[in-house]
Amino acid sequence: MKDYYNTLGVSRTASDDEIKRSYRRLASQHHPDKGGDTAKFQEIEEAYRVLSDPVQRQQHDSPNINFGNFGAGIDPNDIFRMFTQRNMHRAPQQRLNLWIRLEDVALGGQRLVAIPGRGSDGNVQIEIPLGINDGDAVRYPGMLAGNQDLIVQFRVQPDAFWQRDQLDLVCTYTADFWQLILGATGSIATLTGQQLEFNIPERTRPDTTLRLKSRGLRTADGRTGDILVKLKAVLPVDIPEDLVTHIKNTVNK
Numbered sequence: 001m002k003d004y005y006n007t008l009g010v011s012r013t014a015s016d017d018e019i020k021r022s023y024r025r026l027a028s029q030h031h032p033d034k035g036g037d038t039a040k041f042q043e044i045e046e047a048y049r050v051l052s053d054p055v056q057r058q059q060h061d062s063p064n065i066n067f068g069n070f071g072a073g074i075d076p077n078d079i080f081r082m083f084t085q086r087n088m089h090r091a092p093q094q095r096l097n098l099w100i101r102l103e104d105v106a107l108g109g110q111r112l113v114a115i116p117g118r119g120s121d122g123n124v125q126i127e128i129p130l131g132i133n134d135g136d137a138v139r140y141p142g143m144l145a146g147n148q149d150l151i152v153q154f155r156v157q158p159d160a161f162w163q164r165d166q167l168d169l170v171c172t173y174t175a176d177f178w179q180l181i182l183g184a185t186g187s188i189a190t191l192t193g194q195q196l197e198f199n200i201p202e203r204t205r206p207d208t209t210l211r212l213k214s215r216g217l218r219t220a221d222g223r224t225g226d227i228l229v230k231l232k233a234v235l236p237v238d239i240p241e242d243l244v245t246h247i248k249n250t251v252n253k
Contacts, residue, residue, distance in 0.1 A: 095150075128154070177234075
């Protein structure tokens, strides 16, 4: 039997937050898009899917009970009652994975999703929580027929321009060295489709990171992240010869 605790590198008494943190770290480390091993990544996904669900975790912790070999003092009726209570509290549910973009994380909003095996009657509309993390699972109570709960595990696709650090968004901005020396106004397109201007101060060094407060991702409870702009310096395409000569003369004085 697989030991999912060992797969995620946590103890059997680990809290939900500890399991989630370990999953995010390992999933990022072994993600195929970053050169990781696909089989290892799938193992990590499977382990988190089981341990993040209370019912599946309980089944994993106590997979079998041998009714023919009770120890002294154990009443078989207690075992029966344990399974009966477990089944009584197990709400009917269906799980699915849903891939979304980073723009969806920033904007939230509603999404129509198809429930596998239910045909055209299985389309339901769900709300994407603002600031949702990759790998987070959200329960939508009574969403399906028969008052069945729907559990959606959100997967966030990598973005070509933005990288994410919790609620912070990180990007790279290319500036020529005159902009860094003399100062300038830069502009980037945000995930919400707006053009965001920012100031590059005079005498800014290459590889400096500018922090734009409260312009990152946000959550429904009002928490916000920042945008971090990493400045990458490049030479201008055309540099006048007389300017090069002037700089040489100034340096050699």
